[in-house]
Amino acid sequence: MLPLALALAFALWLLLLVLTTTAHAAGSAPTAAADPALEKRVMAVAVELRCLVCQNQTIADSDAALAVDLRNQVRTMLREGKDEREVLDYMTARYGEFVLYRPPVKNSTLLLWFGPPLLLGGALLTLWLVLRGRSRMPASEFEADDDDDDEMAAAEAPPRQEAR
């Protein structure tokens, strides 16, 4: 009896899971069903464009109204036979380079692209030079800490004896 009940419960859960996920998918993609090949191309371009409302997302990811409008514009342009370069140029002419999700590598963005690796490299280099410098210093350059000295001296010295 119990295994049957469990099996039925599992079947019901599975059914609900399938129904809810497919319902969600159907609701969000009525146009996708029309031409999946076109949609793939739209998304390929959309991931290169920044959503200016939710600025850390691409227009592929964002649900903002502007993102939907811009995706529609991308779709229209691709349908008209434009290529990805033309779509990106169109958006850049209207919104500026910030709309490109990946900042182009040019003089004004060199610091953005290469700054962090340069800083990291510089920090590692400094660390290496300092450590190497220290490994070459004679032992006399190093002072033992005063605190440790007293404790160690006290620990190692023979226990005091009463003078006889």
Add this chain to the structure above:
Amino acid sequence: MKRWQFLAPLAGFVVLLGFLGVGLGLDPREVPSPLIGKPAPEFSLPRLDDLTSPMSKQDLAGKVWVLNVFASWCVPCREEHPLLMDLARRSPVTIVGLNYKDKPSDAIAWLGRYGNPYTATASDLQGLVGIDYGVYGVPETFVIDRQGLVRFKHVGPLTPQVLRERIEPLLKELNA
């Protein structure tokens, strides 16, 4: 250790403070317009007061004009509205409204209720003209000169400071 080695971290900190001071004063969300100095995009849209009748950028040739992007559903538009009404009263400049992604009946009701500062209002139902102008939020305001070039764009609601320090001097200069 020599003195300079003590001061190096302090110097680094001061440099960092400098960057922070400048950076925190900037708005990272503001997207500068690539249209400044370029021709304002051509458009032809239905007039809000008569949807069968079109208006276009050509109608404004030779004039200095202000384009204000607004919508009845936009809360900050409500905030800047009195400033636009005031500008319309004080200045001879032509103010054109771009009703962005709005129902014409809602927009007409909104203007009827709060006042209409616009010489003419265009109905941009789908926001396509908005895309041409690089609109990414509402409200936005543009100043366009006699040659049809975009000279200034303000993102967000107008403030008395922006009007006083940026827009009005520019209008004076363009009208001269």
